[in-house]
Amino acid sequence: MPALASHRKPRTRVRTTTPAVGLTTAALASVTLLSTQSATAAPAAPRPSIEEVQKKVDALYRQAGTATQQYNKAKTASAEQRSKVDGLLEAAAKRADKLNETRRELGNYAAAQYRSGSIAPTATFFLADDPQSYFDQDQLMARMTSQQQQAVTDFRAQQKEAAAKRVEATKSLETLTESQATLRTSKQQVQTKLAEARTLLSELTAEEKARLAELERRKEAEARRKAEELARQQAAAKEKAEQAAKEQAAKEEASQEEPATGTGTGGTGSDSGYATKAGKVLAFAAAQIGKPYVWGATGPSSYDCSGLTQAAWREAGVDLPRTTWDQVEVGTRVATADLQPGDLVFFYDDISHVGIYKGDGMMIHAPKPGANVREESIYYMPIYGSVRPA
Structure with missing residues (x-):
């Protein structure tokens, strides 16, 4: 019996020692593997500004x-x-x-x-x-x-x-x-x-959204500043034209000649007719302010940009095509400095947006998804060109 007892004792020690050695080796291997992966992992992509x-x-x-x-x-x-x-x-x-x-x-x-x-x-x-x-x-x-x-x-x-x-x-x-x-x-x-x-x-945080809103405010402020400058230039040009017309009238009166018709800023019949149509266009467009932009929409509860211009000019008896690409081909091209209320202003090189000029560098347009029809500076987006539809 003593011989049997001495034989079991070492075997018991072997059983208790072996698992302990195995766990220690596995733990060390895991730590080594994690350390290697951490050292070789690629750095995370930087967050865009x-x-x-x-x-x-x-x-x-x-x-x-x-x-x-x-x-x-x-x-x-x-x-x-x-x-x-x-x-x-x-x-x-x-x-x-x-x-x-x-x-x-x-x-x-x-x-x-x-x-x-x-x-x-x-x-x-x-x-x-x-x-x-x-x-x-x-x-x-x-x-x-x-x-x-x-x-x-x-x-x-x-x-x-x-x-x-x-x-x-x-x-x-x-x-x-x-x-x-x-x-x-x-x-x-x-x-x-x-x-x-x-x-x-x-995906933006609250702080990032606030910073984005500030960038938008700066962009809008710069666009308004440019609109105000255009308004001053147009007012100066109008005043100069009116002064020239007065001087011409005075010369004709002094020489006892009949005043020439169709000159000066009094407006020709054509100018007067366009102003009447433009008044109807702008009245309609102003009444749509606050309605949502919806792509592909032509009214009456929502519009996209060319849907609004088409509907507004229809009020004046002018049928415009449906797309900006076709609308830009209608009527007469005009320079930005010569814009009159009712003219259409087109934006971007691909002519993908349009608004109705209101005067003083401002327009009424349906901007983009998530926004409503509103009045805004024509300089908010890069201008492609402008046309006078009728």
């Missing part, structure tokens, strides 16, 4: 504006193409009805010929498939009256017209499908850009 975020958000809104104009263009094209397709399908249906009517008339002629025994029974076979193929036979044509022969001629012409309309309708349907695909793509682009902008803004 508020200025960089502002530029990125502005760029995304601008890209969304461009995609909105693409959407508007595709939507207009799709609506026009749908109307054309409907017209072609209706025309094709009418021609088909007329063709069937003529076919029945020819069938009646053939049936009458058959009952009188003047044609062979096999004529019914040809007639069932295609009346024209049977009436092409010289012997039958010789027996037909001039009225019946005219019916065959009409049938042939109607066949060609119906076939041509079917081809035209098919091509128009293909074009419509392409327009609708472009419409879907543009819509997706707008939604993607706006989602990216919202994500960037949502």
